[in-house]
Amino acid sequence: MNGIRTCARFLARAAALALVGTAGIANAATPDFYISGAFGQSSANLGALDEQRLKTLMANAWFSGKSVSGIHWSDTKLDRSDKGFEIAVGYQFTPHLAVEGAYIDLGDVTYDVPMRASYIGAPSPFTDAMTRVVAGRSGPALSLVGTWPVIGAFSLDARAGAFFGRSAATVTYGPLGESPLQEKSSSRRSSYFTSAGVNWSLSPKTAIRLGYAHFSKGELVHHEVGRISLGLKVSF
Secondary structure (H helix, E strand, O other): OOHHHHHHHHHHHHHHHHHHHHHOOOOOOEEEEEEEEEEEEEEEEHHHHHHHHHHHHHHHHHHHHHHHHHEEEOOOOEEEEEEEEEEEEEEEEOOOEEEEEEEEEEEEEEEEEEEEEEOOOOOOOOOOEEEEEEEEEEEEEEEEEEEEEEOOOOEEEEEEEOOOEEEEEEEEEEEEOOOOEEEEEEOOOOOEHHHHHHHEEEEEEEEEEEEEEOOOOOOOOOOOEEEEEEEEEEEO
């Protein structure tokens, strides 16, 4: 992950320097709209406090949904990675600058916890049970995009903007062999994101983009997210 971030920072700085270096050059390109779509692999950067938030969501569901006197667990399974997608519409003011609105889904963090629970009405003092916490972020985003050609059909881009994502968590829990219960919670918090990428133009109107993006912390689990994505951009 550190290597990916270093590469992303390098690409972002290179694109930014290229934009600064051409700030005084007049461009007579015709403005146009474009649409783009991308699929990616997201990876959550969770620290000890973030994992504690997952445990708190898990425990709160048990103690609010049943008359529980105790829960005990040892082994847990945390899946930090998931697939995500992005759909965007942009307006290219110049060859080097565009504004973009998007809907972004960063995928989910999944936390599985086998446990033993003690509660009123249980068939035995401690009953085998399972809890799954699924927490994710999605929502609209608005950003500025800077682009600069490198060589031939290739160009670099850098993007910075605001992510108005909604954090949502679903806790599914209950004794093994019984119908599970669910507790849902959500919160909305504006955060920021930055990205850098490489574009390969297939034609004057279409391009393939490979990029890396970093999203600042959201609510509920309060974790940062890094995402590698591959997408297609079409101008019209």
